[in-house]
Amino acid sequence: MRLKNKVALITGGARGIGRAIGIVFAKEGADIVVADVNQETAQQTASEIEALGVKALALEMDVTNFEKVEEGINKILDKMGKVDILVNNAGITKDNLLLRMSPADWDAVINVNLKGTFNCIKAVSRPMIKQRSGKIISIASIIGLMGNPGQANYAASKAGIIALTKTVAKELASRNINANAVAPGFIQTAMTDKLPEEIKKKMLEAIPLAKLGTPEDVANVCLFLASEESSYITGQTITIDGGMVMA
Numbered sequence: 001m002r003l004k005n006k007v008a009l010i011t012g013g014a015r016g017i018g019r020a021i022g023i024v025f026a027k028e029g030a031d032i033v034v035a036d037v038n039q040e041t042a043q044q045t046a047s048e049i050e051a052l053g054v055k056a057l058a059l060e061m062d063v064t065n066f067e068k069v070e071e072g073i074n075k076i077l078d079k080m081g082k083v084d085i086l087v088n089n090a091g092i093t094k095d096n097l098l099l100r101m102s103p104a105d106w107d108a109v110i111n112v113n114l115k116g117t118f119n120c121i122k123a124v125s126r127p128m129i130k131q132r133s134g135k136i137i138s139i140a141s142i143i144g145l146m147g148n149p150g151q152a153n154y155a156a157s158k159a160g161i162i163a164l165t166k167t168v169a170k171e172l173a174s175r176n177i178n179a180n181a182v183a184p185g186f187i188q189t190a191m192t193d194k195l196p197e198e199i200k201k202k203m204l205e206a207i208p209l210a211k212l213g214t215p216e217d218v219a220n221v222c223l224f225l226a227s228e229e230s231s232y233i234t235g236q237t238i239t240i241d242g243g244m245v246m247a
């Protein structure tokens, strides 16, 4: 068991990649907090995780609101005693070409993806500094590395997460806190299901491994970053994309 006696907070943990991370971590012994805007799905996922034999708490949390995030962290400290691992997974898209992108759609994506990540890191950093240990994992995207037409807001938010991760890694390293990001490529979830067939076909042509990834592919790399096996890795972004982006 690689995460026995650890408590992991996963934002946007109710479905998709976040749900897979919760399940993979729970199978390695971690207690899980499923934090999501959608309380009902969060509860369903938490019950599913509890059936694996660990503790699971469903928490209604909108990552865009710092006060609510702080309240949520206090609730976790109260009910679970600590937070060892934070996975910043909550994310949205609101795609449009730059000329047609409304300022409201820009703000919405930056608020959830980037400010939400900042809010959660800021709120967990105090208890992590006190306990002199912590693992912070943020879900970026290959779009944050390479840009993508129609995704100016999303690309900027994910590139921001990568830079934020490097800064947090430098600020918190002396307190034994690791901060890393992962950059998934195209992963089979509700987010990619809604892409037009034509775009999906083009994407497959650009992936050397010629298939979409699964949420478990992402969850397994997060497990490595959450475990002691990665204790000498910080400030990095690991790409999980079937070879689509090669530096």
Ligand code: NDP
Pocket: 011, 012, 013, 014, 015, 016, 017, 018, 035, 036, 037, 038, 061, 062, 063, 064, 088, 089, 090, 091, 092, 112, 116, 139, 140, 141, 142, 183, 184, 185, 186, 187, 188, 189, 190, 191, 192
């Ligand atoms: P999903 O849309 O399937 O899941 C995202 C979850 O986040 C949902 O449960 C959603 O709730 C929740 N959420 C949305 N807004 C907030 C908020 N303000 N506060 C808390 N929770 C919120 O997405 P994926 O699983 O596909 O993506 C997960 C992460 O991985 C995202 O950061 C995404 O950008 C990233 N990613 C995904 C890729 C892919 O191919 N799927 C590729 C690269 C990166 P609700 O259901 O109510 O909206």
